[in-house]
Amino acid sequence: MARSGVLNHVQDLWVSLTGVATSFPSDGVRVVVVAESRLCPPAWAGIVVLGSSGIATAPDVATARFLRGSLTGRPLRSAVEAERWSGERGVVDALGPASLAYLDEQEFRPAKGAADVAQLPPGHPDLIRLVADVSEDDAAESGIDEITSPVFVVRNRARVVAAAGYRQWPRSVAHLCVLTSSHLRGRGLGSAVASAAVAEALQNQLLPQWRARPEPSRRLARRLGFREFGDQVSLRITAHQGDSNGDRQPAGTWAAVDGGQRTVARGRTRGRTPPDEAPRTYNRGVPAASDCREGLLGDEDAYAGQGLRHSLDP
Numbered sequence: 001m002a003r004s005g006v007l008n009h010v011q012d013l014w015v016s017l018t019g020v021a022t023s024f025p026s027d028g029v030r031v032v033v034v035a036e037s038r039l040c041p042p043a044w045a046g047i048v049v050l051g052s053s054g055i056a057t058a059p060d061v062a063t064a065r066f067l068r069g070s071l072t073g074r075p076l077r078s079a080v081e082a083e084r085w086s087g088e089r090g091v092v093d094a095l096g097p098a099s100l101a102y103l104d105e106q107e108f109r110p111a112k113g114a115a116d117v118a119q120l121p122p123g124h125p126d127l128i129r130l131v132a133d134v135s136e137d138d139a140a141e142s143g144i145d146e147i148t149s150p151v152f153v154v155r156n157r158a159r160v161v162a163a164a165g166y167r168q169w170p171r172s173v174a175h176l177c178v179l180t181s182s183h184l185r186g187r188g189l190g191s192a193v194a195s196a197a198v199a200e201a202l203q204n205q206l207l208p209q210w211r212a213r214p215e216p217s218r219r220l221a222r223r224l225g226f227r228e229f230g231d232q233v234s235l236r237i238t239a240h241q242g243d244s245n246g247d248r249q250p251a252g253t254w255a256a257v258d259g260g261q262r263t264v265a266r267g268r269t270r271g272r273t274p275p276d277e278a279p280r281t282y283n284r285g286v287p288a289a290s291d292c293r294e295g296l297l298g299d300e301d302a303y304a305g306q307g308l309r310h311s312l313d314p
Contacts, residue, residue, distance in 0.1 A: 003227070006102055007051050007209055010229055014039070014048045015172040018057050029054040029071050029079050031064045040234035049080045050100065050230035063237050066090060080231035089199050095232035099218055101210040101226035109225040111195035115162075115188060120151045126160040127151055133159075134182055139260075142179035143167065149174070150176075152196035154189045156181075164193035166201050166208070174201035174208045195224060 011024045017038040022030060029047065037057035039046025045063055047056040054076065058064040070088065071079055079085040085094040100108045120127060123145075130153075139145070147165035154162040161181040166174035176197055180190045201208045210221040211232075218228070 006207070006227075007177065009171065010100070010102055010173075011050055013169065013173050014050065014055065014173060016170050018055060024050065024053045024055055024056060027053050028066075028076065029059055030173075031056045031067050031071075033058050033061055033064050035059060039232070043123060043236075044095075045235045047079050047235070048100070048232045049076060050228065052076070054079055054230070058237075066237055080233045082233065085233070085235055090237055091235055092238055093236040094233060095235075096213070097231040098211045098213050098233075099228045100230045100232060101212075101218070101221045101228045103198070103208055103225045103227060107225040107227065108198060108202060109223065110199060111188070111191040111224065115154045115192040117152050117154055117192050117196045120153055120160075121286075122147055122149070122151055124151060126153070127163055130160045130163055130179060130181060134179065138179065138182065143175075143177040144179040147177050149200055152193045152200070154192055156184060162189035162193045164181060164190070164197040166197055166206070168206065168262075169209070171294050172206050174204075174206035174303050176201075176208055176210050184204070191223070194220070198224060261313065 007081070015022060015024065018032060019037055020032055022032045023218050024030065029049070030053070034057045035043070037046055037059075039048060039055075039057050043059045045056060045058045045067060047067075048054055056067055056071075056079070058062075058067055074084075079306050082094050082097060085091045090110065109210075110249050127144065131145060144151075144163055144165065147167045149165040149168070151163050151165045153160045159181075161184045164176065164178040166176050169175050174197075176194060178194050180193075198208045208226070210224075210226045212221060221228075223268045
């Protein structure tokens with residue numbers, strides 16, 4: 001699939017997670033008001049930049065106005081830079097950014113000769129023991145207990161010491177999850193199981209997705225053939241608190257803010273998709289908590305901004 005085809009596919013995914021009928025603009029960032037966006041935690045603002053443009057969701061019109069004013073006249077990429085929002089008046093927390101990387105079958109470069117990889121069903125007792133062997137933070141960041149694919153594992157004697165799989169997201173996207181035992185990192189085990197999970201996703205005609213913040217994790221993704229298409233960040237904004245209630249949009253309405261215009265339209269937002277169809281983007285499931293030295297994540301979350309831990313999971 002050509003880069004333009006992958007980009008269109010990825011943009012379609014993130015548009016679907018806003019919960020309203022919108023689209024990526026030709027340039028700049030389009031802001032929409034959505035009461036229950038899957039781009040960010042409840043009552044937060046979420047920004048995703050892909051290619052030459054971005055979309056953002058805000059919980060109310062006042063927050064949308066704040067975002068529009070803050071983004072106007074600034075470089076596009078600054079919208080998803082944690083440093084950009086640090087110290088910004090009205091921004092209480094900034095979570096992220098996480099890079100968004102994808103690959104297709106032609107780009108995939110499988111890991112070779114790293115380790116013998118076996119396969120287990122999700123929820124297998126050996127996987128549960130691996131989760132129990134790592135820190136609670138590592139286990140939560142990996143999202144390994146939420147995958148829907150087979151689990152690809154490497155054993156050290158009888159014990160599973162590395163595992164990977166994916167959770168299927170909307171629009172035929174496979175969200176990669178990887179976990180490696182803390183005392184056996186840096187040995188290529190995470191690469192081996194991640195490669196097997198990517199191969200499984202491609203065989204099932206899914207688009208693999210890799211999200212990460214630390215450079216070692218991003219390097220591993222690049223070694224497997226992933227290309228970074230953009231970034232995502234979430235913001236907790238209180239700038240609207242001094243505004244009148246008239247600026248607060250009732251649940252089920254949305255406003256588009258881009259190109260210097262603001263159009264308010266009424267319409268019911270889509271309800272949350274059941275967990276078996278679409279996990280929440282702001283909760284868990286980042287390909288994380290595996291191996292910082294080898295290229296996966298360490299103690300800082302793949303989507304941790306300003307010292308706050310925040311895994312995503314549409």
